[in-house]
Amino acid sequence: MEGDLFCLSSLPSGLDYVFHIAGVSKSIKTERYYTVNHEGTASLFQKLASLNPNLRKVIYLSSLAAAGPCRDGKIVTEKTQPFCVTPYGKSKRLGEKEALKYKKKFPVIIARVGPVFGPRDKDFLPYFKLINKGIFPSLDSKAGLMSMCYVKDLIRALYLCMTKDLKSGEIFHIADPHPYSWDDLGKTIAAALGKKPLKIDPPYLLIRTVTALSELSAKISKNPSILNHDKLTEMNQEAWITDTSKAKKELGFETQYSLEKAVKETVHWYKEQHWL
Numbered sequence: 001m002e003g004d005l006f007c008l009s010s011l012p013s014g015l016d017y018v019f020h021i022a023g024v025s026k027s028i029k030t031e032r033y034y035t036v037n038h039e040g041t042a043s044l045f046q047k048l049a050s051l052n053p054n055l056r057k058v059i060y061l062s063s064l065a066a067a068g069p070c071r072d073g074k075i076v077t078e079k080t081q082p083f084c085v086t087p088y089g090k091s092k093r094l095g096e097k098e099a100l101k102y103k104k105k106f107p108v109i110i111a112r113v114g115p116v117f118g119p120r121d122k123d124f125l126p127y128f129k130l131i132n133k134g135i136f137p138s139l140d141s142k143a144g145l146m147s148m149c150y151v152k153d154l155i156r157a158l159y160l161c162m163t164k165d166l167k168s169g170e171i172f173h174i175a176d177p178h179p180y181s182w183d184d185l186g187k188t189i190a191a192a193l194g195k196k197p198l199k200i201d202p203p204y205l206l207i208r209t210v211t212a213l214s215e216l217s218a219k220i221s222k223n224p225s226i227l228n229h230d231k232l233t234e235m236n237q238e239a240w241i242t243d244t245s246k247a248k249k250e251l252g253f254e255t256q257y258s259l260e261k262a263v264k265e266t267v268h269w270y271k272e273q274h275w276l
Contacts, residue, residue: 005040008047015052017162020044020099021061023092025123026224028215030087037091042098048106055106059161060099062112064147064173065089069237077243078112078171085237086230096171103169109161114175114242118151118262119269123226127182128267131189132276136197139182144239147175148185150262153255160251173242176255188259192267193276208232 003010005022024036041060048055067076068083084090099108117124130137149157157174190197202210214227234240247253257265270276 005036005043008044011047011051013051015048016056018048018052018055018058019061019158019162020058021158023061023095025063025088026226026228026230028218028222028224033087033091034094037088038094038098041095045098045102049102053105057107057109057162058099058102059158060096060108060110061158062096062110062171063089063092064112064114064175064240064242065234066092066096067112067173067242069234070144070239070241073238075241075243076173078173078246086233088230100169107166107168109166109168110171111157111161112171112173112242113154113157114147114149114240116149116151116154118266121151121266124266125270125275126226127186128189128193128270128276131186131195131197132193134195134197136186136190136199137182138186138199138201139235143182143235144237144241145179145181146240147173147177147179147242147244148259149175150255150257150265152262152265153257156256157247157251157253160253164251166250170250172247172251172253173244174247174253175242175244176259177244177248178259179239179241180259184259185263188263189267191260192264 001010020041022040024032027033048058064076065086066082066084066089067080068085068089070076071083082093084093096110099110102108154174161172211227211229211232214225215229218225218228267276
């Protein structure tokens with residue numbers, strides 16, 4: 001059943017569990033983040049409250065962007081005061097606030113996840129493609145460590161959010177407990193592809209120029225690009241590292257995929273689909 005967050009007349013009553021994973025992660029127009037991630041979330045919860053007052057639980061998939069990057073060398077936790085640095089992060093934080101308005105009406109759980117990669121993902125695909133072509137952009141001098149998450153680990157975390165007896169309104173940070181750099185990811189991709197790419201350290205001016213051209217192309221084609229000003233802002237932060245100990249303690253969540261295994265599966269799927 002296809003639907004729209006602002007046209008939910010066909011949403012059935014009698015639902016037990018709802019996973020809200022719809023959202024906009026890249027957009028040509030800034031306002032679209034707020035329209036979908038904030039106002040769209042408000043619309044969904046209003047409809048759920050009117051149609052399904054006996055919901056057993058709603059799980060809202062948010063983002064570590066709603067919590068913000070590390071500051072002053074401190075790892076981000078669920079208790080850290082949010083410090084959003086992009087419209088995407090701000091819109092996801094506003095979406096969280098909409099969800100939490102209903103935590104006394106029915107159980108609401110928020111899962112904040114780091115950058116997600118794996119089969120079907122297109123955001124990391126350009127990086128895989130570059131390395132497959134023999135080019136390894138080294139970004140370690142320009143971007144800090146990040147807490148990533150393989151899609152299959154994320155799915156398991158969401159399942160645990162559904163099945164565990166949890167206090168309504170709880171927030172969990174979901175990611176691999178081991179943060180990685182872009183070079184860590186690049187080396188792992190190269191190994192999985194059996195490539196020995198040429199490692200280059202692009203100057204920041206070149207990155208800014210390519211980003212500007214990417215945004216211009218996106219406006220002309222009306223197809224949002226993952227390489228944009230907001231992504232550059234995220235890269236310029238100290239780091240994007242989160243503490244996942246709460247998810248381990250209260251959800252029993254631990255990642256089951258190493259970076260090597262996750263990347264191998266992703267490469268295999270990309271090749272099967274002829275994306276690589």
